[in-house]
Amino acid sequence: NAGVTQTPKFQVLKTGQSMTLQCAQDMNHNSMYWYRQDPGMGLRLIYYSASEGTTDKGEVPNGYNVSRLNKREFSLRLESAAPSQTSVYFCASSERSRGHEQYFGPGTRLTVT
Amino acid sequence: DAKTTQPTSMDCAEGRAANLPCNHSTISGNEYVYWYRQIHSQGPQYIIHGLKNNETNEMASLIITEDRKSSTLILPHATLRDTAVYYCIVFNQAGTALIFGKGTTLSVSS
Numbered sequence: 001n002a003g004v005t006q007t008p009k010f011q012v013l014k015t016g017q018s019m020t021l022q023c024a025q026d027m028n029h030n031s032m033y034w035y036r037q038d039p040g041m042g043l044r045l046i047y048y049s050a051s052e053g054t055t056d057k058g059e060v061p062n063g064y065n066v067s068r069l070n071k072r073e074f075s076l077r078l079e080s081a082a083p084s085q086t087s088v089y090f091c092a093s094s095e096r097s098r099g100h101e102q103y104f105g106p107g108t109r110l111t112v113t
Numbered sequence: 114d115a116k117t118t119q120p121t122s123m124d125c126a127e128g129r130a131a132n133l134p135c136n137h138s139t140i141s142g143n144e145y146v147y148w149y150r151q152i153h154s155q156g157p158q159y160i161i162h163g164l165k166n167n168e169t170n171e172m173a174s175l176i177i178t179e180d181r182k183s184s185t186l187i188l189p190h191a192t193l194r195d196t197a198v199y200y201c202i203v204f205n206q207a208g209t210a211l212i213f214g215k216g217t218t219l220s221v222s223s
Contacts (some may be wrong), residue, residue: 004156035213040215043211043213045211059212090157092156100145100147100162100211102211104156104157107154107155
């Protein structure tokens with residue numbers, strides 16, 4: 001039982017490049033989330049998926065797209081990376097029937113130059 | 114969602130109880146209090162949550178005042194591994210996602 005896994009762990013992009021961050025959970029959770037965390041700040045929600053087949057914007061969705069591929073997987077895509085997207089990205093999942101105990105992955109550290 | 118106020122930082126000696134306060138004076142009746150922590154460079158970790166009764170689990174205890182305007186997270190015997198940022202979050206379970214503030218940086222020293 002790996003919990004929430006994220007790939008890659010580290011990534012360096014040039015401005016304008018695109019990439020997809022992958023997230024998978026093996027806890028059979030319905031809801032999944034993408035957050036970003038900038039230095040010295042709390043986490044901010046980018047997008048979430050309340051259940052398979054649905055996605056909704058969070059607090060800071062601009063510049064990102066998401067895909068809930070199936071119940072296990074939720075990917076985050078940067079179409080044209082910008083230096084302002086340099087951050088640590090965390091994926092999380094939760095089972096709504098148990099409240100909002102969210103389980104987080106280890107994070108992806110992204111630098112855009 | 115209601116906002117919370119936490120001290121920026123706190124210190125605690127190893128083996129002593131760590132008491133982390135949180136004010137949430139605008140909390141509404143159907144909002145829960147959640148606590149998470151984030152150890153350096155790792156993803157946040159769920160600790161405990163409650164509505165109005167005090168709660169205890171293997172990690173911590175949560176004490177919520179009778180008027181629900183404040184709460185305290187208690188780590189009964191802090192260890193060096195409890196050094197982390199602790200987030201108090203007020204959340205309506207009909208909502209969608211947690212809102213993290215800046216939290217309290219707890220430093221446990223020997």
